[in-house]
Amino acid sequence: MATRTISSPGVQINEVDLSVIARPSGVTNTFITGFAKQGPTDEVINVGSLTEYESIFGTPTNSSERYLYHSARQILTQSTTNLLVTRMPYGSGAGEGFSNQYTALVYPLSSDAATYEASTAFKLLPPKSILLTDSQYLDILENNISWGDSYVDDNINSFDDIATKGGLVILDSYKTSVNNLYEGYYIGIADNSENNPASDFLSIKGIKSVNSIDAGGNKQTFTAIPSSRLNFSLTQSYSSSQNSISQIVENFPKFDFSKSTYNDSLTVMLFKLRTTMYAHDTVILDSVLLEGYTGSLYNKRTQNNVNGGAPITFNLDTLINKSSPNIKCITNPFISSTGNWINSNGSPAKTVRTDADTKNLFSKGVYISDTSTVASGIGNVPEKLQRILNNIDNLDIDVDVIAEAGLGSIWVGAKERWKDSNFGNSNSSEPYIYDEYYHVDTSILKTQTNDPVGGIAEDYQDIAMQFVAFADKTRKDHVFIADPLRHIFVQGGNGKISKNKDYIFSTDVYWPLKNLYGGNPTSYAAVYGNWLKTNDVSADKQVWVPSSGFVASVFANTTQNAFPWVAPAGFNRGTLNNVLDVAINPTQKQRDLLYRINVNPIAFFPGDGYVVFGQKTLFNKPSAFDRINVRRLFLTLEKATKAVLKYYLFEGNTFTTRTRVVNSLAPIFTQAKNNDGLYDYRIVCDERNNTPDVIDNNEMRLSIYIQPVRTAEFILADFVATRTGVNFSELIG
Numbered sequence: 047m048a049t050r051t052i053s054s055p056g057v058q059i060n061e062v063d064l065s066v067i068a069r070p071s072g073v074t075n076t077f078i079t080g081f082a083k084q085g086p087t088d089e090v091i092n093v094g095s096l097t098e099y100e101s102i103f104g105t106p107t108n109s110s111e112r113y114l115y116h117s118a119r120q121i122l123t124q125s126t127t128n129l130l131v132t133r134m135p136y137g138s139g140a141g142e143g144f145s146n147q148y149t150a151l152v153y154p155l156s157s158d159a160a161t162y163e164a165s166t167a168f169k170l171l172p173p174k175s176i177l178l179t180d181s182q183y184l185d186i187l188e189n190n191i192s193w194g195d196s197y198v199d200d201n202i203n204s205f206d207d208i209a210t211k212g213g214l215v216i217l218d219s220y221k222t223s224v225n226n227l228y229e230g231y232y233i234g235i236a237d238n239s240e241n242n243p244a245s246d247f248l249s250i251k252g253i254k255s256v257n258s259i260d261a262g263g264n265k266q267t268f269t270a271i272p273s274s275r276l277n278f279s280l281t282q283s284y285s286s287s288q289n290s291i292s293q294i295v296e297n298f299p300k301f302d303f304s305k306s307t308y309n310d311s312l313t314v315m316l317f318k319l320r321t322t323m324y325a326h327d328t329v330i331l332d333s334v335l336l337e338g339y340t341g342s343l344y345n346k347r348t349q350n351n352v353n354g355g356a357p358i359t360f361n362l363d364t365l366i367n368k369s370s371p372n373i374k375c376i377t378n379p380f381i382s383s384t385g386n387w388i389n390s391n392g393s394p395a396k397t398v399r400t401d402a403d404t405k406n407l408f409s410k411g412v413y414i415s416d417t418s419t420v421a422s423g424i425g426n427v428p429e430k431l432q433r434i435l436n437n438i439d440n441l442d443i444d445v446d447v448i449a450e451a452g453l454g455s456i457w458v459g460a461k462e463r464w465k466d467s468n469f470g471n472s473n474s475s476e477p478y479i480y481d482e483y484y485h486v487d488t489s490i491l492k493t494q495t496n497d498p499v500g501g502i503a504e505d506y507q508d509i510a511m512q513f514v515a516f517a518d519k520t521r522k523d524h525v526f527i528a529d530p531l532r533h534i535f536v537q538g539g540n541g542k543i544s545k546n547k548d549y550i551f552s553t554d555v556y557w558p559l560k561n562l563y564g565g566n567p568t569s570y571a572a573v574y575g576n577w578l579k580t581n582d583v584s585a586d587k588q589v590w591v592p593s594s595g596f597v598a599s600v601f602a603n604t605t606q607n608a609f610p611w612v613a614p615a616g617f618n619r620g621t622l623n624n625v626l627d628v629a630i631n632p633t634q635k636q637r638d639l640l641y642r643i644n645v646n647p648i649a650f651f652p653g654d655g656y657v658v659f660g661q662k663t664l665f666n667k668p669s670a671f672d673r674i675n676v677r678r679l680f681l682t683l684e685k686a687t688k689a690v691l692k693y694y695l696f697e698g699n700t701f702t703t704r705t706r707v708v709n710s711l712a713p714i715f716t717q718a719k720n721n722d723g724l725y726d727y728r729i730v731c732d733e734r735n736n737t738p739d740v741i742d743n744n745e746m747r748l749s750i751y752i753q754p755v756r757t758a759e760f761i762l763a764d765f766v767a768t769r770t771g772v773n774f775s776e777l778i779g
Contacts, residue, residue: 080114109482113452117595125602145412155213222411232407241304247292310394423478452592491558517570529592535629569671579627611679611723620658
């Protein structure tokens with residue numbers, strides 16, 4: 047509603063821009079990760095259909111792959127959703143694509159004077175690939191080496207040469223590897239001399255990959271990758287419509303990098319090369335841009351903040367080391383910290399250029415010639431999961447739901463089998479492979495305590511708590527759907543615990559689940575207490591699979607057919623397809639027990655089928671946030687509010703602006719109110735919360751009060767017998 051601002055008779059026109067209001071799209075972005083027999087690792091792939099999934103990742107060949115496959119299958123075939131998938135690599139430690147050693151790309155910097163301090167022009171020479179121990183890596187990172195103050199030569203053969211002859215060092219933070227197919231991570235560096243918009247794109251003219259390690263184990267040699275192996279172009283004419291690596295590099299700066307004011311700066315880009323994911327029997331390489339940075343070698347260089355306020359750093363080292371999860375950048379301090387980098391007119395007094403032979407992509411990481419032993423097991427799953435979640439956090443993608451896809455059961459099952467002297471590999475420090483047929487003793491989980499018990503619970507928490515922390519602490523934009531341990535419900539191929547003659551629900555199911563989840567109080571996660579049997583066409587048999595992918599499809603369907611704030615449960619929205627059986631079919635009293643510990647039942651109802659019959663989060667305190675519909679309501683409204691408010695940054699903090707803010711947000715909350723998301727709301731953005739002190743601090747504050755709709759999860763029908771002739775109106779009142 048418009049507020050009158052004129053004091054004498056007249057016509058007042060008020061504009062309210064509703065075009066920027068973000069409304070629920072009806073499509074849920076769901077993320078899953080796990081093992082598959084093929085496909086790219088360390089990437090988030092948007093999969094549109096089951097056929098596409100099978101083309102990229104293949105069909106399952108073991109239990110680990112089956113859990114991811116059937117989670118994806120249910121989501122893709124039973125709901126409308128954007129499915130995001132990251133394949134977890136096989137292999138020990140961090141797995142395929144990684145090694146046990148750090149490396150450094152060491153670029154010498156020749157200069158036009160006897161010392162770096164006196165130099166006015168630097169030339170970046172081709173790098174040397176040096177292998178590092180953990181302590182050597184830390185010494186460089188922490189600047190515990192004695193740098194040389196002038197250019198000597200580019201004959202860098204070991205760690206000892208880095209300080210005296212190195213100019214710019216790119217450290218590999220994650221111990222990556224390069225295989226004999228040239229798959230790995232590559233660094234490209236360019237100056238601003240090629241950035242004339244009327245010139246051809248020529249910053250990167252070739253690719254060089256390490257292909258051997260010297261006898262001393264200190265240095266790696268490079269070889270040029272033939273252009274016939276590339277499924278992309280390196281260079282192109284300025285008038286060409288095709289895309290090339292050089293064009294990507296030169297177009298990366300979001301400002302006019304060709305200006306002389308950036309003569310002291312470089313652009314550093316990180317690419318991933320891997321075989322084409324739709325043609326696994328070829329050796330043709332695709333390229334994927336992972337990250338990029340543009341900055342000056344001068345450590346005190348700043349530039350204006352595009353968002354306003356004080357100038358921000360424009361130092362290359364600082365920009366990379368603050369933001370990159372993959373690389374670290376160290377410039378010789380005699381280059382970055384000495385001499386006169388700025389003229390009296392404020393322009394750069396020193397120029398940085400790349401040598402002709404430096405205009406290549408150079409691989410980072412350790413060369414591994416034999417890839418046949420890479421897929422030797424599941425490796426360190428918690429370490430791999432941490433990297434995957436870090437990668438998601440560094441990508442500008444929206445996430446609504448993350449499904450565990452049985453990853454906790456895979457890790458626990460593999461570790462328990464590895465500990466067994468009959469199966470464990472004494473030569474290995476970590477699990478080899480997950481075998482769902484191996485019997486895992488869960489008796490320790492049955493102890494009547496509220497704390498996680500024993501190694502099994504701790505191993506499961508290594509996985510679950512990463513997901514929970516990512517949802518609750520890091521992203522705060524999605525709900526995590528956890529899968530309880532398979533071994534609580536099913537042992538071996540088809541050994542339902544509920545069929546055992548000595549089966550007791552409270553002992554065998556209730557207490558293990560209570561012990562697993564009692565220490566995870568969060569409204570950003572939910573658990574569904576069952577495993578489901580489905581048909582596996584590829585294996586031509588019926589298999590047990592985790593429920594999180596099935597529940598994720600219910601979430602997506604609820605968003606598509608109703609609204610995100612509607613409860614994804616019950617006979618109207620919680621029915622499950624492709625389910626042949628459930629590991630347990632809880633009775634009403636057993637469902638009561640599960641609900642008391644915030645575990646949502648999945649049960650079979652004759653005539654209605656298999657149904658999700660609960661919508662509690664793991665928040666164990668009396669609160670509106672102990673229900674999924676309320677948590678998803680707030681997530682939806684928070685995302686929409688943020689999308690609107692960004693358009694009011696740098697607007698004057700005036701009565702008019704604050705009124706526009708309220709008017710722009712009101713339709714979002716009114717829509718939720720009119721569609722049973724909330725009972726009422728109030729948006730306060732006026733002088734009450736925007737005091738003079740707040741305004742003087744360049745802040746605008748809003749207070750949004752919401753009365754969320756509570757669902758009718760318990761319907762109590764009273765049947766009252768009365769005497770003949772009773773007046774019902776008087777009886778009811």
